Amino acid sequence: MPRVADHDARQGQISDAVQRLIVRDGLHAVTVARTAAEAGISVGLVQHYFTAKDEMLLATFTRVNERFTARVGELVNRGEVAGRTIAEMLRQALAELIPLDDTRRAEFLVRLAFAGQAAHNARLAAVQRETLAHVRARVARAIHNGTACGEVPEGVDAAGQALEIVAFVEGLALHRHIDPDGTPDSAVLAALDDRLGRVFTGTCRRTGIS
Known part of the structure; x- marks a missing residue:
């Protein structure tokens, strides 16, 4: 159960970062690297959840x-x-x-x-x-x-x-x-x-x- 909760929380963290980028800079600003920086996590971790x-x-x-x-x-x-x-x-x-x-x-x-x-x-x-x-x-x-x-x-x-x-x-x-x-x-x-x-x-x- 904790692993599922952690998984959902991490996806939510990434999604919230995507939303902030869209609101602040537009969809063109959404890249794996910028999303990782916005979320405060590694590029590899973002790629683990989203390809x-x-x-x-x-x-x-x-x-x-x-x-x-x-x-x-x-x-x-x-x-x-x-x-x-x-x-x-x-x-x-x-x-x-x-x-x-x-x-x-x-x-x-x-x-x-x-x-x-x-x-x-x-x-x-x-x-x-x-x-x-x-x-x-x-x-x-x-x-x-x-x-x-x-x-x-x-x-x-x-x-x-x-x-x-x-x-x-x-x-x-x-x-x-x-x-x-x-x-x-x-x-x-x-x-x-x-x-x-x-x-x-x-x-x-x-x-x-x-």
Whole structure:
């Protein structure tokens, strides 16, 4: 067990170093040598865990997604305890994809770098598709749950709306990244509320649905 824990910790140390390089200097700065220096370990140790730059980027992308998933899980748990609506919890979850603070900005830059590499790498592209499908499925499930409790009208196409909502959020995230001064927090969150408000138009008849 300690060896597994040590292995995971070392991979995490390397992935965190990759993220810092991407945020500070861009993807071009990510090399085995620079990653080793950033992580404070030897080149040989980095090569023991990762044989190529794409492998390091994939591990970093996966780590970012795990952190996002964990945060969303915590938000949903707290929201259920507080009796928040499904729309409110979905709004909080989707806001985690938008670079509204340093943590989310760093994660967004990793996703952006990964998307660029995935455009020319079939394996990375497959991971990207699976990740996107998972996010859309989570949103569709929230819409289904909203229908069950009365927040969403009957007959709404959950899958279709999930696709549109996720694409909308990705657009907001990109605009925020490109022009942060022109897209303040209040405007971004108001736009997100408006988009969700077109789907979640009712009042929940009961609580505890997630």
